[in-house]
Amino acid sequence: xxxxxxxxxxxxxxxxxxxxxALNLRAITTEMVSRxxxxxxxxxxxxxxxxxxxxxxxxxxxTSEEDFEILVGAFGAESRTMSNLEHLADLTxxxxxxxxxxxxxxxxxxxxxxxNGLSHVLQVIFERSHAYxxxxxxxxxxxQAVVDSFEGRVTFANLNYDTLLLSGLxxxxxxxxxxxxxxxxxxxVTTEDSSVKVPALRSTKSDFPSNRRVxxxxxxxxxxxxxxxxxxxxxxxxxxxxxxxxxxxxxRALDTNIRPVVVLANQRDKAAHVRExxxxxxxxxxxxxxxxxxxxxxxxxxxxxxxxNSRLRDEFSDRDPKPRVLVVTHGSEPTRRQIExxxxxxxxxGSSNEWLTIHRGGADGVETTTDWSAFIAK
Numbered sequence: 001x002x003x004x005x006x007x008x009x010x011x012x013x014x015x016x017x018x019x020x021x022a023l024n025l026r027a028i029t030t031e032m033v034s035r036x037x038x039x040x041x042x043x044x045x046x047x048x049x050x051x052x053x054x055x056x057x058x059x060x061x062x063t064s065e066e067d068f069e070i071l072v073g074a075f076g077a078e079s080r081t082m083s084n085l086e087h088l089a090d091l092t093x094x095x096x097x098x099x100x101x102x103x104x105x106x107x108x109x110x111x112x113x114x115x116n117g118l119s120h121v122l123q124v125i126f127e128r129s130h131a132y133x134x135x136x137x138x139x140x141x142x143x144q145a146v147v148d149s150f151e152g153r154v155t156f157a158n159l160n161y162d163t164l165l166l167s168g169l170x171x172x173x174x175x176x177x178x179x180x181x182x183x184x185x186x187x188x189v190t191t192e193d194s195s196v197k198v199p200a201l202r203s204t205k206s207d208f209p210s211n212r213r214v215x216x217x218x219x220x221x222x223x224x225x226x227x228x229x230x231x232x233x234x235x236x237x238x239x240x241x242x243x244x245x246x247x248x249x250x251x252r253a254l255d256t257n258i259r260p261v262v263v264l265a266n267q268r269d270k271a272a273h274v275r276e277x278x279x280x281x282x283x284x285x286x287x288x289x290x291x292x293x294x295x296x297x298x299x300x301x302x303x304x305x306x307x308x309n310s311r312l313r314d315e316f317s318d319r320d321p322k323p324r325v326l327v328v329t330h331g332s333e334p335t336r337r338q339i340e341x342x343x344x345x346x347x348x349x350g351s352s353n354e355w356l357t358i359h360r361g362g363a364d365g366v367e368t369t370t371d372w373s374a375f376i377a378k
Contacts, residue, residue, distance in 0.1 A: 005152035005378075006293040008286070010308070012159045014300020014330060018363040019139040022128040023162055025068040031124045032071065033062060036117065049113045050075075073266030075117035111229075115259055116252050122161065122260050123248035126223045126239075129162035136171075138364050143168040145367030146297065147176075147214060149376040154214045155289035157282070159301065159308070161223050161262055163239065169216055178212035180278060181224070181236035189226070189235055191245045191256040198241065201225065201234040201278050205285060215289075217282040219308065221262035225278065228257050234278060267306060274307045283311060290315040290323075295375065299328040299363050303342040313344040322355040326375040330362035 016023040036054045039047050057074035058067055143165070147154055158165050169177050185200040185207075202208060208215060218225065223242070227234045235258065237247065250256040263273040274283055290296065290311065303309060316322065327339055334342075340352050359371040366372055 005150050006289070007146065007150040007152070007154055007295045007297055008289040008293040009146060009154070009156045009297045009299065010159070010286075010301055010312075011156060011165060011299050012301030014302075014328075015363050016160050016162055016164050016300070018300065018330070019136075019142075020128065020130070020162075020164060023125070023160075023164070025065040026062060028121075028124050028128070029058075029065075029068045029071060030062045032120055033058065035120050035124070039116075039120070046109070046112045046116055049109075050116045053113065053117065069266055072118065072121055072264035073269065075114045075121075076265045076269060112254075118260060118262070118264055119248045119251040121264060122223050122262065125161050126163075126242060126248070129164055129223065130167070136168075139164065139168045140171050142363060142367055143172045145372070147173050150295065152213075153289065153292065155286070155293070156214070156216045157286040157289070158216060158218050158222075159220055159305070161218075161221060161264075163222070163224065166216060166222075166224075169214065173214050176212055177214045177216065178208050179216040179236075180218060180282065182207060183209065187233045187235050189228075189233070189237075189256070189258045191247065191250055191258070193255075196241075196245075199236045201236055203234070203277070203281070205281070205288075208285075215285070217285055219263075219274070219282045219286060220279060221260070223260065223262075225261040226258040227261045229259060231277075233258070234261065267304075270305065271307050283307070287311050287315065294323050296323045296325045297328070297375070298325065299366075300330075301327075303334045303338055309342045312342065316343045316345075324375060325356045326371065327356070327358045328363050328366050329358065329360055331360060 013023070013025055021027075033054060036051055039051065053074050054071060057071045146156075156165060156169070166179060169179075180202050182200040182202050186197045187200045188195045189198055190196075224236050224238065225234070226237055226247075241247075245256070247256060247258075251259060261278065263270055263279055265273050273279060296312075301308075325343075327334075336352065336356070336358060339356065339358070340346075345352055357371050357375060359366055359369060361369065
C-alpha cells in the first residue's frame with residue numbers, strides 16, 4: 001500500500017524557543033509580571049485589579065514555565081465566571097433587571113481587567129516575535145525541509161501566539177501558503193477614531209483555496225487575530241498595523257473597538273474556548289489533516305494540552321496501520337510513556353518503536369539527522 005504524502009505538523013512553544021530563546025515561557029512570564037507591576041495608575045481600579053490578580057496568581061514569583069498558563073488563566077477566569085453568572089441570572093431571575101444590570105456592570109469591569117492583563121501578555125510576545133538574525137536561516141531551513149519532503153498537503157497547526165512560524169513560511173513558500181487570514185475579504189476596524197480596512201479571518205473550510213498546498217492553522221489564535229467585542233467581526237492585523245496603531249496601548253486606553261482573539265486560559269477552561277470560532281475552525285481542519293496524513297510531525301509540544309491530545313488520540317486510535325510519528329523535543333521530556341499515553345497507546349499494545357521516533361536534539365538542525373531521513377522515507 002502506497003503511503004499518503006500529506007503531513008500534519010503540530011508545533012508547540014519548543015519550536016519558537018529553538019529559533020528565538022527570548023520566547024521561553026518563563027522569560028515571557030517574568031517580563032509580564034514586571035510590566036504589570038510597573039503599570040501606570042491611570043487605569044484606576046482596572047489597573048489595581050490587574051495587579052492584584054497577578055500577585056494572587058503567582059504569590060511566590062515566577063518559578064517555572066507552567067506559571068505562564070497560571071497567570072494568563074487567572075485573567076480569563078474572572079471574565080468567564082461573570083459570563084456564567086449572566087446566564088444564570090437569565091435562567092433563575094429573568095424579570096430582575098436590577099440584578100442583571102449589576103452583573104453586567106461587573107462583567108464589563110472583569111473584561112476590562114482581562115483585556116489590560118492580556119494586552120501586556122501579547123505585547124511582550126509580539127515584541128519578541130522575531131527570529132534572531134543569525135537564526136532566521138536555520139528556521140527557514142527547517143520549514144523548507146518540511147515543505148519539500150512531502151509533495152501532498154502540508155498542514156502546520158501552531159499552538160504559539162507569535163509570528164515566528166508565519167514569517168518562516170512566508171519566506172519559504174508564500175505563493176503556496178494559505179493561513180487563516182482571508183485573501184480578499186476585508187472588514188472595517190476602528191482605532192484612534194478612524195476606520196481602517198483590514199483582512200478578515202477565513203470563516204469556513206471552503207474559504208481556504210484548494211490550490212494552496214501549505215496551510216497554517218493557529219489552534220489557539222495569534223497576536224494577529226482580533227475581533228470586535230460582539231465577536232461579529234474577525235480580523236487579521238499584520239505587524240505594520242499593530243506597530244503603527246500601537247494596538248496594545250489602544251486596548252488599555254479603550255481607543256479601539258477590537259480585542260485580541262486568543263486562547264489564553266488554564267487547562268480547565270481551554271476545552272470551552274476551543275469550541276468557539278475561530279479556534280473551532282482551526283481544530284476541525286487540524287483533525288482533517290490528521291485523517292489524511294500518514295506522517296505526523298510533532299515539534300516542541302509538551303503533550304499537556306488535553307484538547308489537542310484529544311484530537312490526536314481520537315484519530316490515532318482509529319488508525320490501522322498507525323501513522324508514522326516523529327516527535328522533536330529537547331531533553332528528556334516528554335518521555336516515551338507520556339507520548340504513548342497521550343495518544344492512547346497502552347502497555348498492552350506492545351512496543352511503539354515501529355511507529356514512534358523521538359528526536360531529543362531539538363528542532364534546530366533536525367532536518368539533517370538520521371531520524372529525519374527515516375521519517376520522510378517513502
